[in-house]
Amino acid sequence: MRAFICPACQLPTLAIGVYERERSVCRICKSTARERAVAQAMRKAILLRPGAERIVGVSDGKWMAKFATKLFANRYVNYHYHREPHLDIVNPDPALFDSADIVSCCEVLEHIEPPTNRAFVGLFNILKPGGIAVLSVPHTRAGDAHVEHFPVMTRTKLEMEPTPTWSGYTPDGEFHSFGDLIFHGGLGSTLEFRMYSEDSFRGYLEEAGFKILEIIPNDRLHGVVWGPWSRVWLAQKPL
Numbered sequence: 001m002r003a004f005i006c007p008a009c010q011l012p013t014l015a016i017g018v019y020e021r022e023r024s025v026c027r028i029c030k031s032t033a034r035e036r037a038v039a040q041a042m043r044k045a046i047l048l049r050p051g052a053e054r055i056v057g058v059s060d061g062k063w064m065a066k067f068a069t070k071l072f073a074n075r076y077v078n079y080h081y082h083r084e085p086h087l088d089i090v091n092p093d094p095a096l097f098d099s100a101d102i103v104s105c106c107e108v109l110e111h112i113e114p115p116t117n118r119a120f121v122g123l124f125n126i127l128k129p130g131g132i133a134v135l136s137v138p139h140t141r142a143g144d145a146h147v148e149h150f151p152v153m154t155r156t157k158l159e160m161e162p163t164p165t166w167s168g169y170t171p172d173g174e175f176h177s178f179g180d181l182i183f184h185g186g187l188g189s190t191l192e193f194r195m196y197s198e199d200s201f202r203g204y205l206e207e208a209g210f211k212i213l214e215i216i217p218n219d220r221l222h223g224v225v226w227g228p229w230s231r232v233w234l235a236q237k238p239l
């Protein structure tokens with residue numbers, strides 16, 4: 001059955017193709033299964049923060065930015081690393097601390113240079129106490145190993161010629177260069193730095209101080225159907 005009620009456009013609709021996280025798009029609003037889970041999580045976040053005044057996107061993609069703008073109008077601001085309005089989630093401007101009721105950070109935390117925990121602390125810091133984070137990353141199942149592709153390095157550099165390499169200097173001053181890079185969204189687009197497991201993702205959130213509220217489950221009625229990996233998460237900065 002590919003008919004469902006879309007949590008994004010809120011209309012009865014059909015999925016195009018078989019259910020997959022990044023496919024099975026809604027015929028009407030073109031949301032993927034993951035985006036519908038994000039929409040569900042966002043609607044839950046609104047119920048938890050009914051008077052939300054400030055909603056922050058961390059490099060939200062096109063679909064997400066459009067969805068959030070529709071929901072929140074100018075209460076939503078989508079920040080970027082490479083352009084204005086600028087936000088480096090690893091080292092956010094203290095002016096942004098305790099400022100957001102809701103933060104969405106989807107398919108970003110696998111692209112941050114290590115040490116990995118800094119981005120989780122950054123997200124925590126920009127939320128108001130009681131604020132909600134809507135999160136998604138690619139992750140493997142509980143029990144699987146967390147895999148960091150690169151060590152902590154400084155003076156890092158991505159070079160595409162003659163073959164894609166990621167290089168830098170480890171704290172002992174030694175130069176290292178890595179090939180066999182994995183990019184998301186096309187060659188040279190965004191480099192994958194790690195693969196979380198469900199356990200490691202939970203661990204980074206809890207270590208930063210978050211309380212995990214929910215891992216959005218499959219929900220066929222709403223077109224949220226894929227494997228038990230790479231889920232959408234809802235977490236809260238405690239009051």
Ligand SMILES: [Zn+2]
Pocket residue numbers: 006007008009010011013026027028029030031
């Ligand atoms: Zn839809």
